[in-house]
Amino acid sequence: MALLAVLVTGAALYARGALPAPVPPLAGPFGYHDYARALDPVRPGGDVDFGGLVRERAALDRFVASLASVSPHNRPELFPTPEDGLSYxxxxxxxxxxxxxxxxYPDGVAASWFGRFYxxxxxxxxxxxxxxxxxxxxxxxxxxxxxxxHFALFRGTRGxxxxxxxxxxxDFLDAQLNDASRRFMGDKRHVRMEGTTVHLASLFKTRQQDFLAALPEGRGGNVLQFVWAFLPDTCEERPxxxxxxxxxxxxGTQLDKCTLAFMPEDASLPDASAPLRP
Structure with missing residues (x-):
């Protein structure tokens, strides 16, 4: 029983991220230069040239290694504002x-909420x-x-x-988060209307309370209010x-005359070399 209690406690600390880790010295000033280089294989539509990234992964590995040395938790003086911390x-x-x-890659890792990926x-x-x-x-x-x-976090799925x-x-975090939200809302894989039925990505169901909590007082408990804020005014960029x-x-003006339906997510890897699903 004592061993079981230790295992359960250890598992809980592991899941919460409460176990300590060594802090190696940082080779130089912390920054995002290596991470920016690692993002070179990202295509404009969001797919990634994973084959190219595998061959040129040194910059990505250097950036991940630098995370071991520095974070807003152990070096708060390097991240003086909420924007600094959240960007990190x-x-x-x-x-x-x-x-x-x-x-x-290329065998794949199951990017599933309920799998080992997370x-x-x-x-x-x-x-x-x-x-x-x-x-x-x-x-x-x-x-x-x-x-x-939610719209800025890459989860390894095409959907x-x-x-x-x-x-x-x-310095640009607010604008970048708005842009990420608009890209998500403007994609028919995430928001699609069919008469008076609005088909939404499953994210709006699983994290609905997060979106409702962001609504101003008096707007009611309709997740479409949040969706509306980031939908485009025109479709010039996305016909x-x-x-x-x-x-x-x-x-309707209160967004209360529609039925919501939630769409399953395409869990395939957004690999630029893989064909799009129909």
Missing amino acids: WINAYNALVLQHLVDG WGRAWPVGGERLTLWALEQRILFGEYADPRV GPGLDGAPYQP GCDTRGDLDRAC
Whole structure:
């Protein structure tokens, strides 16, 4: 029983990212230069040339190694604003997902919410040993709670948020999060109208309370209010997309006349060399 208790406690600490990790010395000033180079294989549509990234992975590995030395938790003086901290954690999360996928390429790693992808591996990050689950649940949404971050996190699936081709930067973070949200809403894989039925990505169901909590007082408990805020006004950049005006006309000014339906996510790897599913 004592051994079982130790194992259960250890598992809980592991899942929470509460186990310590060594902190190696940093070779030079911390920055996102190597991560920016690692993002070179990202295509404009969000797919990734994984074959190229595998062959030229040194920059990605250097950036991930630098995370072991520095984080907003162990070096808060390097991240004096919330924007500094949040930019770090988003970049760290996306880089770890990329490395996880590269390590398993081409055989693949099951990018499933309920699989080992999110909790089966831990990385040293600023003196903590963090899984993707711990980084997301305890830090990104435990310490910051900005629902736009959902659209900035790369989850290794073609149906999820696309990977941005540049690091998130504190000076531009608000604009970058808005852009990520607009790209997600403007994609018919995530928001699609059919008469008075609005088909939404499953993310809007699994994390619905995050989006509802961001609505101003008096807007009611309708997740379409959040969707509306980031839909495009026109479809000049994305022909055939759905707009705010379309949503207003179909669902009424209170957005209460529509039925919601949630679409399954395409869990295939967003590999630029793989054909798109029909």
